Amino acid sequence: METKTPELELHKLTAVRVLGRGAMGTVFLVHDRVADPSARCPFALKVVEKSSLHTKFDADRRARWEVSVLSRLSYPFLPTLLGSLETDEFLAWAVPYCPGGDLNVLRYRQTDRVFSPTVIRFYIAEILCALEHLHGMGIVYRDLKPENVLIQQSGHITLTDFDLSRILTPRTERPTNTPEFAELEEPECRRKHRRNLTRLISGVSDKRLKKAKSARVSPVNRRKPDFSTGERSNSFVGTEEYVSPEVVRGDGHEFAVDWWALGILTYEMMYGKTPFRGKNRKETFRNVLTNPPEFIGKRTALMDLIGRLLEKNPTRRLGYNGGATEIKQHEFFRGLRWDLLTEVLRPPFLALREEESLTEVTTEDGMDIKAYFQNLRAQPSVPMSPLPSPSSDCRRNMSLTEF
Numbered sequence: 568m569e570t571k572t573p574e575l576e577l578h579k580l581t582a583v584r585v586l587g588r589g590a591m592g593t594v595f596l597v598h599d600r601v602a603d604p605s606a607r608c609p610f611a612l613k614v615v616e617k618s619s620l621h622t623k624f625d626a627d628r629r630a631r632w633e634v635s636v637l638s639r640l641s642y643p644f645l646p647t648l649l650g651s652l653e654t655d656e657f658l659a660w661a662v663p664y665c666p667g668g669d670l671n672v673l674r675y676r677q678t679d680r681v682f683s684p685t686v687i688r689f690y691i692a693e694i695l696c697a698l699e700h701l702h703g704m705g706i707v708y709r710d711l712k713p714e715n716v717l718i719q720q721s722g723h724i725t726l727t728d729f730d731l732s733r734i735l736t737p738r739t740e741r742p743t744n745t746p747e748f749a750e751l752e753e754p755e756c757r758r759k760h761r762r763n764l765t766r767l768i769s770g771v772s773d774k775r776l777k778k779a780k781s782a783r784v785s786p787v788n789r790r791k792p793d794f795s796t797g798e799r800s801n802s803f804v805g806t807e808e809y810v811s812p813e814v815v816r817g818d819g820h821e822f823a824v825d826w827w828a829l830g831i832l833t834y835e836m837m838y839g840k841t842p843f844r845g846k847n848r849k850e851t852f853r854n855v856l857t858n859p860p861e862f863i864g865k866r867t868a869l870m871d872l873i874g875r876l877l878e879k880n881p882t883r884r885l886g887y888n889g890g891a892t893e894i895k896q897h898e899f900f901r902g903l904r905w906d907l908l909t910e911v912l913r914p915p916f917l918a919l920r921e922e923e924s925l926t927e928v929t930t931e932d933g934m935d936i937k938a939y940f941q942n943l944r945a946q947p948s949v950p951m952s953p954l955p956s957p958s959s960d961c962r963r964n965m966s967l968t969e970f
């Protein structure tokens with residue numbers, strides 16, 4: 568894998584448990600049994616099986632893209648690439664372990680499954696900063712959803728899952744700090760798998776689309792994107808309930824898709840549901856295109872913020888012209904000391920201390936990663952993990968990729 572980060576050695580790693588599974592890979596909590604035999608400094612290792620790559624969706628390229636993005640990140644609310652490895656069987660990379668779970672799990676732990684405006688303000692402010700940093704690097708994230716917002720040991724957030732992110736040239740200026748990104752083009756699958764969305768919206772049935780009501784939808788291209796020069800991405804990508812109107816329409820999209828998704832996420836944190844979810848994908852997309860978000864109760868600054876982020880016309884959406892700075896100036900954030908956000912010592916929720924969360928862990932209990940996958944292949948009906956992913960308890964799989 569093309570990265571300057573330390574090479575990991577698979578045979579030295581012991582998986583403590585499975586942290587989560589996505590469409591592309593399995594994420595393990597691991598430790599280096601040579602350098603860290605007592606598992607004092609575990610980390611998260613995302614493992615993608617090469618055997619599954621070619622039958623699926625150009626995951627090889629997506630995996631390499633994710634590593635490429637991660638290797639360039641250095642920001643408090645974004646993950647750092649700790650190391651990577653490649654064997655005949657696997658691609659894998661390590662990032663810091665986030666013991667607090669994800670925002671979706673956290674929401675399900677709240678009374679009424681919603682957060683208070685104060686808590687929303689804290690998390691949305693941090694996510695906004697993370698997106699601002701990515702956009703500053705010319706990266707549009709395109710996969711904002713609660714499951715991809717993880718809670719670090721410190722209680723601060725970190726975004727995860729960058730395989731759907733893309734490099735875009737800002738409208739006003741070309742990026743100068745990320746020339747290498749142009750080397751990686753849009754995955755082949757985006758060129759191959761074209762699907763006429765207009766047809767879908769206007770009602771022609773598509774059996775495959777009916778299957779997954781809440782799925783990551785990816786990718787459909789209208790035009791071949793040109794990442795070496797292009798200002799807009801035309802791939803159809805994202806998680807169904809988080810997809811913006813311009814993406815549904817296939818108009819091409821810019822950084823404003825992330826501001827739309829931020830609006831959806833804020834709404835979900837406030838009301839415990841997303842605003843446009845329909846009985847099926849077709850209805851969801853129709854709602855995305857035509858329905859205004861419904862607000863209950865007296866109009867507040869938070870509702871106003873959501874309404875402005877969920878502006879259907881991206882050019883009128885908050886953040887379109889002034890980026891994150893414009894959003895930070897919204898009334899809802901009035902008085903927030905943005906410069907001190909990283910210094911907040913008492914975020915709304917603190918994760919369990921590592922020793923507590925890993926009490927069951929000993930090296931004897933750990934799994935060999937290679938053996939884990941061999942076992943899976945031999946007994947596909949056996950539960951995949953000694954400990955199921957927390958997200959799976961709470962929400963239908965939002966990361967099923969369809970092609």
Ligand SMILES: Nc1ncnc2c1ncn2[C@@H]1O[C@H](COP(=O)(O)OP(=O)(O)OP(=O)(O)O)[C@@H](O)[C@H]1O
Binds near residue numbers: 587591613666
């Ligand atoms: N650093 C981490 N610390 C703790 N848990 C993590 C970490 N990274 C990932 N996870 C868990 O693993 C799950 C899957 O990770 P991730 O979303 O990166 O995989 P994926 O295969 O790209 O998924 P997707 O289907 O969304 O593409 C996450 O939802 C989360 O629960």
